[in-house]
Amino acid sequence: MSDRIAESGVQGLARQGLTGQDRGSGTALDGKGPLFDQIKRAVAGQILRGRWQAGERLPNEEELSSLYGVSRQTVHKAIALLAREGFLVRRRRAGTFVATGRRDRFALPIEDIGDVVARDGRVYEFRIRERKSLRNGEGIRWPDLPDGAPILTLECLHFSDGMPIQHEWRLVNLDAVPEVADEPFDSMAPSRWLVDRVPWSSAEHTVRAVNATAEMAALLGVEPGTACLSIRRQTMHLSRPITLVHFLSVGDRFSLSGASITDSATELNM
Amino acid sequence: MSDRIAESGVQGLARQGLTGQDRGSGTALDGKGPLFDQIKRAVAGQILRGRWQAGERLPNEEELSSLYGVSRQTVHKAIALLAREGFLVRRRRAGTFVATGRRDRFALPIEDIGDVVARDGRVYEFRIRERKSLRNGEGIRWPDLPDGAPILTLECLHFSDGMPIQHEWRLVNLDAVPEVADEPFDSMAPSRWLVDRVPWSSAEHTVRAVNATAEMAALLGVEPGTACLSIRRQTMHLSRPITLVHFLSVGDRFSLSGASITDSATELNM
């Protein structure tokens, strides 16, 4: 029991030191949530409010540890996370610096079309238009697969409240996913079926804008030449291609959007 | 129950596993890099190779700690990272499970156009076409800014090897970034200038496909109606809008692409 008191006593001191002292310097913690999060907020706040300027050097972990009254490990976790998020740059021996010129690469999420439609409160449907089994090189060629490899091709349309919004053309590597040959896709769309069933380890995307061909325009119910968003995705597993898919979506019925990034900023409500 | 027995049994095995002996159970570490990385690789390998199936429960941290012969803290770091990357799902009291159906949101990076052009080994140039100071509501309206707020508008074109590839139309909040009023942007593009100078904490993106208007087509040197990629980005800092920008890029001269995601997979070369 005395152990426990001593322990909690230390912790109590720590938290007091944080919340009670340093009123003016802005190093106080807010006492909400895990300590490392509080420190993240405190440090990010200093930076975002300009008290620690871009390029400026921060106190080292030891000093921050005493400043906030927590262990060095805890400081390390907070600072390392901020560095990963791009607020700080760390260099051994040199120290930790406020990042200058955040060349951040804004991340744009690409979601499953069914999820998007459902989230909008609309009725999602899909229809398989064509389904063929063939071998690579016969009529079509999947560059990353050897010639002669068995392929399942799927063509389908996705609807939102009955309106066509996306065309999907997909190749599936039957060597990698043989079960797909027996799947009718009555109720579950191929993308969902695959994601539920087949593990993947990497994916490549390309997004571009294209004018609808006459055929695509007819399928999607728009004028030929209408701008469409084209998304190509190849999914791999253990260096083996799983599926290659080409989505085509009408420009004014579909868009990609996302708020980025920075965990700490959203946590901070900034 | 048999937990105890199993536990000590596992511990015995662990010591063997630790020293590099592996009986084909796949629990051996490769000795390369930090321990937590080795454990990440080992666990991810088990999953990706199907030895730990989707939905299956992993040993708890204590058991993994003995299994690999490292501290629980180190195991925790490895497993928590894998969970963040979507391979695992963790639930208190219940345990850690191999993720089923990774509904990952593939992330697509949006980079600075200058960086993209330079990386392609082409010559990047830009030209400011128009620059105006005005107040919100006078002719244009920036929804997230109060009426009457001072705004700088910038219109410019970006070139790759002399060919126009992107049109930029930008609003800058002069209350937030007053220095921008004195910046001529002779040598540095506005996007770069802003990113180097102004801290931001969050950004929202929307990407869509649009047909080029006659005016845009003329500027970009394409036929009217050509499909273009439209990217809208609003950057905020401390809940205050900093800049709102609209990029328009010719579909067949510009695309977004990215390889996603999974750190461990790339580390694993899978």
Place this chain on the structure above:
DNA sequence: AAGTGGTCTAGACCACACG
């Protein structure tokens, strides 16, 4: 050479969710 961040350990307490 020395200071910095990076990692690791052993041990502890806690919050939470499940049985």
Place this chain on the structure above:
DNA sequence: GTGTGGTCTAGACCACTTC
């Protein structure tokens, strides 16, 4: 209740890089 992951500490050693 009770097992699980989540967090924290004190102390230690190491790797790297700049001084």
